[in-house]
Amino acid sequence: MPAGVAAGHPATAEVGLRVLHAGGSAADAAVAAVLAGCVAESVLTGITGGGFATYYDAASGEVTCLDFFCAIPGLDGNARPGPMVPIDVTFGGVTMSYSIGEASVAVPGVPAGIGEVHRRWGRLPWQRVVAPAVTLARSGVVLPAAQARTLVSIAPAMIPGVGAAIYSPGGKLLEGGDLLFHPGLDVALTALANDGPEVFYTGWIGEQLVKTVRAGGGAIGPADLAGYRVLELPVEHASLAGANVFGRRDLNNTIPTIAVLPPDLSELPAGGRAVALAEALRNHGRQRVGDTTNISVVDFAGNACVITTTLGLGSGVWLPGLGVHLNSMLGEGELITADLTPGGRMPSMMCPLVVTDERGDLVVAAGSAGASRIRTALVHTLVNVLVKDADMTAAINHPRFHVVVDPDTDAPVAHVEPGYPAAEVTALSSAGYEIRWWDRVDHYFGGASAVGRAGAAGDPRRGGVGRPA
Numbered sequence: 388m389p390a391g392v393a394a395g396h397p398a399t400a401e402v403g404l405r406v407l408h409a410g411g412s413a414a415d416a417a418v419a420a421v422l423a424g425c426v427a428e429s430v431l432t433g434i435t436g437g438g439f440a441t442y443y444d445a446a447s448g449e450v451t452c453l454d455f456f457c458a459i460p461g462l463d464g465n466a467r468p469g470p471m472v473p474i475d476v477t478f479g480g481v482t483m484s485y486s487i488g489e490a491s492v493a494v495p496g497v498p499a500g501i502g503e504v505h506r507r508w509g510r511l512p513w514q515r516v517v518a519p520a521v522t523l524a525r526s527g528v529v530l531p532a533a534q535a536r537t538l539v540s541i542a543p544a545m546i547p548g549v550g551a552a553i554y555s556p557g558g559k560l561l562e563g564g565d566l567l568f569h570p571g572l573d574v575a576l577t578a579l580a581n582d583g584p585e586v587f588y589t590g591w592i593g594e595q596l597v598k599t600v601r602a603g604g605g606a607i608g609p610a611d612l613a614g615y616r617v618l619e620l621p622v623e624h625a626s627l628a629g630a631n632v633f634g635r636r637d638l639n640n641t642i643p644t645i646a647v648l649p650p651d652l653s654e655l656p657a658g659g660r661a662v663a664l665a666e667a668l669r670n671h672g673r674q675r676v677g678d679t680t681n682i683s684v685v686d687f688a689g690n691a692c693v694i695t696t697t698l699g700l701g702s703g704v705w706l707p708g709l710g711v712h713l714n715s716m717l718g719e720g721e722l723i724t725a726d727l728t729p730g731g732r733m734p735s736m737m738c739p740l741v742v743t744d745e746r747g748d749l750v751v752a753a754g755s756a757g758a759s760r761i762r763t764a765l766v767h768t769l770v771n772v773l774v775k776d777a778d779m780t781a782a783i784n785h786p787r788f789h790v791v792v793d794p795d796t797d798a799p800v801a802h803v804e805p806g807y808p809a810a811e812v813t814a815l816s817s818a819g820y821e822i823r824w825w826d827r828v829d830h831y832f833g834g835a836s837a838v839g840r841a842g843a844a845g846d847p848r849r850g851g852v853g854r855p856a
Contacts, residue, residue, distance in 0.1 A: 388445075388689045388749050390856035391843030393779075393836035394420050395680040395756065396427040398528045400845065400854045402519040403684055406511065407856050413684045414442065414508035415516050417692035418501045420682040422520035422579075424696070425497075426572060427528040429712065430538050430545070430554075431680040431698075431756060431834075431849065434575065435587070435596070436714045437496035438696035439620075440504050441634055441739040441754075445689035448747035451507075452635040452739075454618040454732060455500025457493035457716040461729030462610040469604020471718050474543040476700065486718030487544050487703045489603025493716035493733060494611045495587065495596075497696055502584035503617040504692065517580035524573035524710070531850030532563025537830050544715065547703030553710075572710030588612040595706050600713070603704065614730060627742075628653055628773040630750055634740030638722075641738040641762040644668060645769070653774045658814030661788075664770060665815055668763055668790040669799055679737065679756035680849070685838045687856065691752035693739035695761075736761050742769065742839070750839055756849060757833030763789045764833025764846070772841050779842035779853065787832045788815070804828050 392403035403420035411419070417440070425434045437456035443449075460468075471486035505513060530538075538545060538560055545554045553569055554561055561567060578586045586592045593612045600607045620635045625646035634642050644667050652660055679697040699715035706713070716722065722733050738761060739754035751772060755764040764787065771782035786804035793800050801820040803812055805827065816822050825831070834849035845851025 388685060388840060390685050390687045391838040391854055392416060392420060392856070393683045393838050393843045393845045393851065393853035395424060395431060395834060395836065395845060395849050395851040396528070396531060397852050398427040398523060399424045399682065400852050403682065404854045404856060405519065406516065407686055410511065411516070412508055412510045413686040413690040413692040414504050415511045416686065417682050417684045417694050418505050418509065419516045419519055420684065421497070421501050421694050421696060422517055422576065423523055424680050424682065426520055426523040426569065428534065428680045429567065429569065430534045432696045433698040433701070433712045433714065434497050435495035435711060436696050436698040437716065438500055438694055439635060439735070439737050439739055440500060440692065440694045441741055442504070442508055443691040443741040443749055443752065445749065448743070450622050450633040450741055452620040452622050453500060453503060454620050454635070455496035455503065456735050457496055457714060457733050458611070458615055459727050459729050459731045459733065460494050460606040460608065460611040462614055463608025465606045465608055468606035472703070476541055476543060485544065485700055485715070487547070487700065487715045489600045489605035489702065489704050491702045491715040491718030492600050492605050492607060492704060492713045494607060494615055495714060496615065498579065498584035498587040499615055499617050504694065508692065513583065514580045517576060521573050521576045521580060524569060524576055527566045527568030530561050530563060530565050530567040533830060533848060533850035535561060535563040537849065541700050544700035544703055549705040550703060550712065569710030571708045575706070575709040575711050588615060592706070592709070595709070596713070599704065599706055618732065627769060629745065630773050631743045632740055632769065633743070634738045637736050637738040638734045639736040639759060639762045641740070641765055644762055644766060652770070657808060657811050661811035661814050662818045664766065665788065665790050665801060665818070665820060668766060669792065679758065681739065681754035681756055681834065681836045683752045683754055683836045683838045685749065685752055689749055691741050691749055691838070693741065693752050693754045695737040695739045695754045695756070697737065738762065738765065740765065751837055752839060753835060753837035755833045755835040760789050760831065760833040763787060764835040768835045768837060772839065777841065779837055779839060779844040782841065783835050783837065783844045783846050786828060789832055793821070804832055
């Protein structure tokens with residue numbers, strides 16, 4: 388099993404790779420890369436977001452899933468935040484409504500989550516793991532063209548307040564190749580390195596977060612931050628092409644979707660395989676943008692760590708002088724369910740996963756960004772690797788289709804990237820799917836990153852890269 392790192396930005400992947408070569412474990416490299424991503428991929432994620440981690444231990448074959456997603460505030464008795472700020476985001480030609488502002492900020496989980504990953508499986512000192520992100524924050528990074536296109540879509544959430552000077556200096560949105568720089572972020576990350584994750588919960592940054600959020604009508608209080616805990620989740624399992632896929636049960640049922648794929652998928656003709664895949668993926672029109680990124684790492688001992696994080700779209704609220712953008716998870720209406728109470732964990736579609744062979748040895752470590760398209764990107768990637776025997780770069784780069792149900796007609800619709808095999812699209816059409824061709828390979832279709840026997844690759848749809856160790 389070759390070691391490697393796959394991530395959503397060249398700088399993020401490079402940080403993970405350097406940590407591996409410095410003697411770090413998969414967990415060390417993944418944590419360092421997550422923090423680097425909070426600098427280099429701030430269009431997609433951030434330190435005050437939430438996420439999930441899946442870890443594979445090569446010695447025992449054990450798989451562990453951790454939940455450090457955002458939590459509902461209100462433990463201080465302030466469960467009724469003020470009004471949020473409505474915004475519209477146009478994505479893929481469709482306008483969707485979101486809400487931002489202080490009242491949209493949920494209790495963050497990323498600092499606690501990466502701290503727990505490092506505590507359980509890290510080898511290098513904590514400060515050594517955080518240091519590369521501090522260096523990136525001081526210099527700034529180049530914004531990839533793919534992320535610049537995403538910025539255009541989500542600008543209404545990114546440029547209010549302090550965000551205007553960061554993402555739209557001089558009134559013009561950053562373009563691919565421009566320098567992305569967050570003044571003060573190095574200060575926040577240095578505090579994280581010196582004081583540990585607790586600084587975001589019971590330390591001075593946590594105090595600043597509460598003050599900032601409550602000044603604008605948000606609900607987060609000291610008890611919400613002090614009471615936050617990382618959860619260990621049950622691990623679900625499905626079989627695909629003789630391999631075993633492990634991950635958590637997500638809102639979009641990724642593992643159950645894989646489980647209902649025909650056991651003879653590899654023996655079906657291409658058109659029949661496409662229809663079987665579409666039938667397994669069919670959902671009821673979840674169409675969220677999702678500000679998400681993923682890190683996949685395999686170390687030299689064969690251990691794997693996959694971490695997916697998100698900021699929502701971003702609240703448009705920043706911690707003064709720290710370059711830290713707060714999450715907007717309470718403004719993601721689709722994630723707010725009736726059973727949520729203060730302190731409760733919000734649901735998510737993120738599903739970092741690992742795949743093993745019949746002996747329990749690692750085959751693939753993978754995850755994806757893309758909200759409702761996370762499942763689509765992961766299933767396509769795994770089918771391409773395990774069924775079609777593609778190398779990892781080809782598996783991730785290959786055009787995809789995403790299935791939804793038209794809310795007006797209840798008819799199944801397949802959104803299809805250009806270059807998808809025409810015969811398979813014809814089969815989808817004959818099976819009753821309305822075909823909606825896209826004019827480009829697009830970040831709408833998710834952002835997978837994976838490391839495995841087939842190599843290491845990131846998704847070009849979101850500027851991702853893979854780096855073998």
